[in-house]
Amino acid sequence: MDVRTMCLGLLVKQEATGYEIKKAITNGHASIFYDASLGAIYPALNRLTEDGLVTCEELSQDKRPDKKVYRITTKGMNTFEMALLQPPTADKFRSDFLAAMFFCGQMPESRLVEILDEREEFHADRLAALKELEQESQSVGETFLTRYAMMYHASNVQFLKENRYLLEADQNEDDNAEAVQ
Missing domain, CATH: 1.10.10.10 (Winged helix-like DNA-binding domain superfamily/Winged helix DNA-binding domain)
Structure with a gap:
């Protein structure tokens, strides 16, 4: 829009x-x-x-x-x-976080862990703020929108908790390979 x-x-x-x-x-x-x-x-x-x-x-x-x-x-x-x-156009999605994860093999593990922790905290904070905003909803549309966003942020928190090991494990393998050389 x-x-x-x-x-x-x-x-x-x-x-x-x-x-x-x-x-x-x-x-x-x-x-x-x-x-x-x-x-x-x-x-x-x-x-x-x-x-x-x-x-x-x-x-x-x-x-x-x-x-x-x-x-x-x-x-x-x-x-x-x-x-x-008019039909809504396709959502455009851009994420600096996902771009950083795409190139995570080129960053130190400590920075990767820091970024993952920050992103998880961001989504948790946003979820808490949305729960408060939901109380201010004055229409069905606002309630739907707020709950949609709450689900988005909750699923991000869950995904990060359950899948961060993939990046951290890959990072450890890269560190081990460099140590052998």
């Missing part, structure tokens, strides 16, 4: 400033599946405004710059609904 469509979707839920949209993407349920910077959000909001898909109201604030509050229009709602009718 492109950033414009994501902004429309969040504005369907409620009016918001660009900062509030960023906060929803960073800290809310959307953080489970989406990431966008303010550098992408504000140009998207400007374009949505130009295209008549959202309105922007500037509210003055004491001792602060004016606040721009965005609201979705009927045209924006129709555009968002049409976007939801």
Whole structure:
């Protein structure tokens, strides 16, 4: 989903400033599946405004710059609904962790163990945070999304616990082969 469509979707839920949209993407349920910077959000909001898909109201604030509050229009709602009718594209998956594991034979065993420990801790921490986020779910979609992410992180923790020996054993074999030479 492109950033414009994501902004429309969040504005369907409620009016918001660009900062509030960023906060929803960073800290809310959307953080489970989406990431966008303010550098992408504000140009998207400007374009949505130009295209008549959202309105922007500037509210003055004491001792602060004016606040721009965005609201979705009927045209924006129709555009968002049409976007939801399109089949989702295939998920794109990129992982620095898996890239490091692909090349783990070229790293010291101590670094491999450290990376595996850090990754397991990351998934365990994320799982705990998601359990808290689930309590804030206000729709069936948010509950489904949160549980999906919880299963993802729980299975990662389990997989790492059960399979790290494969990499560590391979690393020990490499260390033994180097010692013989």
